Amino acid sequence: MSEVTEGIITQSSAVRFRQAALGDLDYIVETEHAEENAKYVIPWPREEHAKLLNTDNTKHFIVETADGGKNAGFVIVSGLKNPFQEIEFLRIIMAEKGRGYGRQTVRLLQSWAFKELGAHRAWLDVKDYNDRARYLYKSEGFVEEGHIRECIKNGDSYESLIILGILEHEYFALNK
Numbered sequence: 001m002s003e004v005t006e007g008i009i010t011q012s013s014a015v016r017f018r019q020a021a022l023g024d025l026d027y028i029v030e031t032e033h034a035e036e037n038a039k040y041v042i043p044w045p046r047e048e049h050a051k052l053l054n055t056d057n058t059k060h061f062i063v064e065t066a067d068g069g070k071n072a073g074f075v076i077v078s079g080l081k082n083p084f085q086e087i088e089f090l091r092i093i094m095a096e097k098g099r100g101y102g103r104q105t106v107r108l109l110q111s112w113a114f115k116e117l118g119a120h121r122a123w124l125d126v127k128d129y130n131d132r133a134r135y136l137y138k139s140e141g142f143v144e145e146g147h148i149r150e151c152i153k154n155g156d157s158y159e160s161l162i163i164l165g166i167l168e169h170e171y172f173a174l175n176k
Contacts, residue, residue, distance in 0.1 A: 007019040007021075009059075009061055009112070010108060010111070010112045010116065011066055011108070012066065012104055012107065012108045012111075013066055014065070014066055014100065014101065014104040015063050015064065015065060015066055015072060015101055015104045015105055015108060016063075016064050016065075016066050016068065016108075017061035017062070017063060017064075017075065017108065017112070018061060018062045018064055018068075019054065019059070019060075019061060019062075020053060020054070020059075020060035020061055020062050020074065021053075022050070022053065024060070024062055024074075025046055025049055025050060025053070027062070027071060027074070028049055028060065028062075028074050029043075029044075029045075029046050029049060031073060031074060031093055031095045032044065032074075032091070032093055034095070036097070037093050037094075037095075040126075040127055040130045040133065041091065041093065041127075042152065052076070052078075056080065056081050057078060057079065057080050057081040057082075058076065058077065058078040058080065058090070059076070059077050059080065060074060060075070060076050061074060061075050061076075061077070062074050063075060063094070063101065063105050065101075070096070071095060072094060072095060072096040072099075072101040072105075073092070073093050073094035073095045073096065073101065073102070073105065074091065074093055075089065075091055075092050075093070075105060075109060076089075076090040076091040077089060077090065077109070077113075078090045080117070084120065084121075085117075085118060085119050085120040085121070086119065086120060086121045086122075086123065087113045087117065087119045087121070087122045087123075088122075088123055088124065089106075089109055089122060089123070089124040090124070092105060092106065092109070092124070092133075102133075102136060103136060103139075103140070106136060106137065106140045107140060109122070110122060110140065110141070110166065110171055110175075111175075114168050114171045114172065119168060120167065120168050121165055121166070121167050121168065122165065122166050122171075123145070123163060123164065123165035123166075124137065124142070124163075124164055124165075125148070125161040125162065125163050125164070126161065126162050126164065127152075127159055127160070127161060127162075128147065128159070128160040128161065128162050129159075134162060134164070137164050138164070140166075141166045141170055141171060141174045142164035142165060142166045143164060143165060143166065143170070144162055144163070144164055145163045145164060145165050146162070146163040147160060147161070147162055147163075148160060148161045148162075148163065
């Protein structure tokens with residue numbers, strides 16, 4: 001990675017999103033399956049990521065530091081063809097934690113979704129015990145919309161999801 005700007009989708013002063021390619025799949029799978037991340041998502045096999053890598057409706061982006069010097073994580077965005085202008089932040093997974101990249105990524109995702117794509121609503125789900133992520137999303141304007149109880153089987157137990165969303169007018173009211 002260097003100062004190359006090819007494939008850059010959007011950027012802020014802290015991070016930028018680069019269109020993921022087949023060559024990024026090892027990084028994506030490794031980051032998602034890392035112990036500190038895997039417990040908060042349902043990790044996909046490489047084939048699932050490859051199938052959805054860059055379709056009309058779903059995109060994978062590598063989150064890089066703004067100078068392109070280092071990968072900080074990846075995101076998957078879905079709903080790009082949704083006729084109701086609803087975007088899902090399917091994955092927000094940071095390899096670099098505690099450096100503010102997650103917050104900057106959420107802000108950049110929101111800006112891109114509402115300002116560039118013209119989304120009406122953006123949403124995501126989070127496991128109910130992922131307090132760090134829930135706090136971050138709520139501090140960036142997401143509202144808890146629902147609790148899907150025991151919908152994921154993990155070993156011998158079930159886990160629950162919290163649905164969080166933000167509407168276009170809520171985003172713009174917070175970002176005047």
